[in-house]
Amino acid sequence: MTSGTEAEHDAGPAADGPYLRMKGISKVYDNGVAANDGVDLAVQRGEIHGLVGENGAGKSTLMKVLYGLERPDQGQIVFRGQPVEIASARDAIALGIGMVHQHFMLVPSLTVAESVVLGREPRRGPFVDRRRAAADVGAAAKSYGLDVPPRAVIRDLSVGQRQRVEILKALYRGAELLILDEPTAVLTPQETDELFAALRGLVDDGLTIIFITHKLREVVEISDRVTVMRDGRTVSVRRTADVTRGDISRLMVGRDDLFEVSRTPHTIGEPRLRVRDLSAVSAQGRPVLRSVSLDVAAGEVYGIAGVEGNGQTELVEILTGLRPATAGSATVDGTPLLGRSPRRIRELGVAHIPEDRLGRGVASGASVVENLALDRYRDAPAAAGLRLRPKVLEARARELVERFAIRIRDPGAPVAALSGGNMQKVVIARELAEPPSLLVAAQPTRGVDIGAIEFIHAELLHLRDAGTAILLVSAELSEIRRLADRIAVLYEGELVGEFDDPDAVDDHELGLYMLGARRTEARA
Ligand SMILES: Nc1ncnc2c1ncn2[C@@H]1O[C@H](COP(=O)(O)OP(=O)(O)OP(=O)(O)O)[C@@H](O)[C@H]1O
Ligand SMILES: [Mg+2]
Known part of the structure; x- marks a missing residue:
């Protein structure tokens, strides 16, 4: 009980050993990636155990092994003192x-x-x-x-x-043991608070929880202990009370130099995106956007906050040609967008980081090189006449892989073999590679690790300063706060509030707008 990482903490496993022990778990995927390389994890009964690490560190793989969705090549699982074989989710459920x-x-x-x-x-x-x-x-x-x-x-x-x-x-x-893989990535701050209250209650009733998150604030708030993974290994296990967020992030990235970006005041230009009285209905005929009007200027980040499902997705899809509107207009630099195909809209200088990156953003069977080149086939210098120049594409892909810190060994590998966060980075790298007129960014940092969040935020602000108009849709209020020059709130398809000075409104008040408890009547 006192070897390796276990010695780093004094949380004192019970005399009869931890509730769950995963020991020396190794998993090499078919492509040769060692996603888990001798991972150890020990979880005590009744604790909330945080599991953190950069994108691709191996967290999901380890949990899939525990839940019977992946078979490990090596290693042992001891649950409640008994060695167990977990060959399927059914086995896992039967074990509790x-x-x-x-x-x-x-x-x-x-x-x-x-x-x-x-x-x-x-x-x-x-x-x-x-x-x-x-x-x-x-x-x-x-x-x-x-x-x-x-x-x-x-x-x-x-x-x-x-x-x-x-x-x-x-x-x-x-x-009795509940694994939550990034449960708060999709929640509003209020919902996260409610989830945490419920989890505490469950733990009081004897449940044990493993909690994966990229948000270190949450690790500190909710977990009793935290295991940090890096490159397929366990690098540390700590009692949360003994560490700071800074400590955890240093353990995760193995270095000290995380930077924090911040918005610098600057003057904004003319409106590039103009949306007037935009309305849309769902497939079932329900109104999903109600007469939305907004402007986004050159050099401005316009942040749309709101609980998901209040029209954000529809707004983004309409502006990028993926869905028709039923009324209203939208122009970019004076050119109408509505009724055009996604490709034509792209040609107008509109880039799109889609919310559903796996569905819309990547061709998962294609290689990373190909994905980074998608939609750029027509642009010089990558195309010479009609023939693609693979060397140029590959060189460009390598540059983007490096610049966006996409963790892959071989850019020729299929995107499907990347971790969740690294797939996101492929899309983001492609869309941000050259400054567009308008960037429509939906949940741009969902699922990426803290280093990557800083990086993406810095890139977005860089584009803003270069004169791109950015429409930012995020369920993450802290992200809106950090980036947006103006904030609007969508509720049930309507813009219920618009704040020209984000500092003049606090999170609590924004929350009231997001939940429909308050609206700016003047807009009606
Ligand atoms: N099905 C797969 N086939 C091949 N390689 C895979 C597969 N799934 C994951 N990998 C690789 O295994 C490594 C670990 O991935 P995993 O999904 O476990 O990371 P993670 O820690 O959950 O990352 P994230 O925070 O991005 O979700 C990555 O290098 C990834 O590319
Ligand atoms: Mg994962």
């Missing part, structure tokens, strides 16, 4: 291990109760006992502090509510 993935896996048309009991429905004779399911789920929701209406349909729920459903589902299946 639950996992909530960052991308939820709920069926939109089911109710909350149906989703939670799915596959374990209470029955009355041959029939599913829906009434009991709803009553059970309602009672569980209440007792766990994961408030969500059991009869509501998943489609109608906010992201925070959906996450509660995922957690309830894991608990309903008897999870």
